[in-house]
Amino acid sequence: MSVEVRVPTLGESVTEATVATWFKKPGDTVAVDEMLCELETDKVTVEVPSPAAGVLGEIVAAEGETVGVDALLATLNEEGNAGPEEVAPRHHSEMMEDKPAAAGAAATVDVMVPTLGESVTEATVATWFKAVGDSVAADEMLCELETDKVSVEVPAPAAGVLTAILAAEGATVAAGGKLAEMSAGAGAVAAAPAPAAAPAAPAGDKDIENAPSANKLMAEKGINPASVSGTGKDGRIMKEDVLKAMTSAPAGTPAPVAAPRAPVAADDAAREERVKMTKLRQTIAKRLKESQNTAAMLTTYNEVDMTEVMALRNQYKDQFEKKHGVRLGFMSFFTKACVHALKEVPEVNAEIDGTDIVYKNYVHMGVAAGTPQGLVVPVIRDADSMSFAEIEKAIAEKGRRARDGKLSMAEMQGGTFTISNGGVYGSLMSSPILNPPQSGILGMHKIQDRPMAINGQVVIRPMMYLALSYDHRIVDGKGAVTFLVRVKEALEDPRRLLMDL
Structure with missing residues (x-):
């Protein structure tokens, strides 16, 4: 049976690639997952593994050709259908028989x-x-x-x-x-x-061949391959690994090391515990620092009187849960209010791509969730077209999967705006950090009874501070303040959401 070898998903916003190198030629036997060719995009180098064991048939996209996502690269005669002399070996000699x-x-x-x-x-x-x-x-x-x-x-x-x-x-x-x-x-x-x-x-280390584009770049720049950490299959050095090494240190010099710790007394050192950061925590640290280094981040604040939202929720929460099978929380109100405000201030829902501004005519709402492993941001796709019940169900399901560590990468990609609720932990005020490449993030906080002057009278009202962090490169102060005021107005009079006002 003939199997098609196609261009894999290349990454968010990447739609095409160039065929850099074919490692196999027609008639070669290949094992499942063995590398067939290498593609280069404007961001990364992508290896294409064999989808099955067999014999490589026709190469449709030659080296140097530009191909789109899911384009046909080659055909493969699957093992068992390639003739008695052409059957490829199993991926592992000890694999269980079919x-x-x-x-x-x-x-x-x-x-x-x-x-x-x-x-x-x-x-x-x-x-x-x-x-x-x-x-x-x-x-x-x-x-x-x-x-x-x-x-x-x-x-x-x-x-x-x-x-x-x-x-x-x-x-x-x-x-x-x-x-x-x-x-x-x-x-x-x-x-x-x-x-x-x-x-x-890895078995057969001596046979591991670095990406040709990586070898070429290392030769041009005089970089010792031993100084480059490979992230490809079995430690194979890719082009982006060389670029990363070039960025982190000049050729021929040792990689920079972190600043040494301050001296610690011997008795204190004995009471310390050193634990290696998890991959997730390392990525969180890296992305947050990148966000601060890249965006011109600024935060504007306001406060919202939660009286009307709390009254509406108390009035309908039992009926809501009975009909929809999910509790009515505050997150659906805030999601709806943000969607409403994003329509008026679309730059908060946009991102910068080079010298272009990409406006999103949809809202994929990121909802920050704390887990035992660290902060993750699952994305509620097309939140602007969802009902209160659909939003509550999606948030509950994503939150549960986040806590269980079951979220896939796809569920955390593509967000256009983020809501972070630090109030559940008791936070009264904070400045949230942007989730790149997004241009805005709303920080919710603890609801606290405070004396407020209303119509000349001092009354006790349930108040919440709101914080909008935004990228000042794309969002002006007027737009940020307008956004936050629209969120405040929608929450203080929830009927505005129904009237689209």
């Missing part, structure tokens, strides 16, 4: 790193739930991996016994790498438990 194992026989099954998501090439082994010698059921969780965006659970590919762990906790593994081995089938026998092995060097 047919059931013979009675009394046990097959070795490899436990591989699953697809980690767009642009994610490596992960850290966080926790092994099983030890060598343990019996496991098919689809039972073996271990958990951490990437810079999400946590990924790895299920057992078959029922059997875990016989070897090749990547210990704390090891960094590449997408498609080998984590462990299992013995599956009627003859599977529990082996004597053995300590987890240290991360093994």
